[in-house]
Amino acid sequence: MSPRHLKVSGVxxxxxxxxSKDWMIEGLVDFEYKKYQLLSYLKDVEDDFRQQRLYPxxxxxxxxxxxxxxxxxxxxxxxxxxxxxxxxxxxxxxxLVQKKVVEDNNLMKELTKVISYASKQFKKYxxxxxxxxxxxxxxxxxxxxxxxxxxxRTSGYLFCRSDKTNEVKAYQYxxxxxxNxxxxxxxxxxxxxxxxxxxxxxxxxxxxxxxxxRIMNNPTMVFVEADMPFPFEQTVFxxxxxxxxxxxxxxxxxxxxxx
Numbered sequence: 001m002s003p004r005h006l007k008v009s010g011v012x013x014x015x016x017x018x019x020s021k022d023w024m025i026e027g028l029v030d031f032e033y034k035k036y037q038l039l040s041y042l043k044d045v046e047d048d049f050r051q052q053r054l055y056p057x058x059x060x061x062x063x064x065x066x067x068x069x070x071x072x073x074x075x076x077x078x079x080x081x082x083x084x085x086x087x088x089x090x091x092x093x094x095x096l097v098q099k100k101v102v103e104d105n106n107l108m109k110e111l112t113k114v115i116s117y118a119s120k121q122f123k124k125y126x127x128x129x130x131x132x133x134x135x136x137x138x139x140x141x142x143x144x145x146x147x148x149x150x151x152x153r154t155s156g157y158l159f160c161r162s163d164k165t166n167e168v169k170a171y172q173y174x175x176x177x178x179x180n181x182x183x184x185x186x187x188x189x190x191x192x193x194x195x196x197x198x199x200x201x202x203x204x205x206x207x208x209x210x211x212x213x214r215i216m217n218n219p220t221m222v223f224v225e226a227d228m229p230f231p232f233e234q235t236v237f238x239x240x241x242x243x244x245x246x247x248x249x250x251x252x253x254x255x256x257x258x259x
Contacts, residue, residue, distance in 0.1 A: 017041045019060065021067060024114055031113040038118055045125050049132060053234035058129040065122040072115050075108070136239040139228040142247060145206045145221040154248055156220025158190065159205050160232075160240060170194035170209055173241075175248045186245035 019041040020026055024034065045057045145159075158171040171190045178185040196208055202223040209221075222244060226236050 017044050019064060021063075024068075024071065024111060024118070029107055029110050029114075031110050031117070034110075034114045035117060038121060042121060042125060048234070049125070049128055052132065052230040054129060054132050054136065054230075055234050055238040058126075058133060059238075061122060061126050061129055065119075065126060068115060068119055068122060072119075075111065075115070132235070133239065136228060136230060136235055137243060139226060140236070140239050140243055141225040142240075142243055143202065143223045143225065145202055145223050153220045156222065157193075157209065158222050158224065158240070158244065159196075159202070159209075160224045160226070160237065166197060166199050168196045168200065168205060170196065170205075173244065175245055177249055184249050186249040188241050188245050190241065 017040060019038070023037065027033075045061065048054075048057050154177070155174045156172075158173050159168050160171070161168050170193055172193045173188055173190045176187045176189075178187070194209060194212065196205060200208065205223065206221055209215075224240050226240065228236065230236050
């Protein structure tokens with residue numbers, strides 16, 4: 001399962017440095033300065049990965065690398081079709097905007113060096129993040145808690161046992177599916193609605209929750225098994241949400257019902 005095409009809403013809670021979307025052309029465009037800026041950011045990425053903290057950095061790395069590829073593709077088009085011109089980029093829309101002819105081409109030369117260096121660095125850390133992501137995905141298993149087909153699988157309730165405690169957190173979730181050419185994207189929103197204490201069996205969780213909230217319809221209920229010593233908020237829960245999105249969008253990855 002790829003982390004691409006799976007979007008999770010939420011505010012960035014990481015305490016590390018933030019690398020803006022247009023970091024390559026923001027401020028001083030100098031290779032050594034941009035190299036320092038990038039390595040400073042990647043040092044925080046490395047520190048988090050060593051502590052098995054996958055997010056928010058892994059999602060940011062995917063976006064930064066995709067933006068870099070887009071930038072390079074449009075830069076090559078520019079140099080091929082307008083070899084004597086430098087065009088300013090509109091990062092808000094990711095479109096090329098011809099502003100004016102700039103006689104000095106040093107800016108584009110510096111950007112070329114930055115792109116080449118940053119591409120290798122992003123690939124390196126993406127590989128590390130992908131390995132951690134795939135390991136976590138294998139450890140996370142989703143089980144439906146129904147006796148019959150639920151009314152709607154794009155929304156429902158998710159039950160997660162937090163870390164190694166006896167507390168089970170209940171979340172309401174909603175998945176929105178988008179089509180983009182040949183790909184489908186899923187975006188998930190979650191909010192915690194309950195907390196159940198004690199070593200309760202999954203089907204007992206269902207009964208307790210329904211009695212507390214007096215839900216009359218037949219909602220989708222998913223119980224999560226996640227046996228791994230990773231940080232819950234930074235790794236386990238984001239992977240849970242991504243697996244759930246994948247299940248809703250593609251109808252695959254279901255480990256079956258739990259009795």
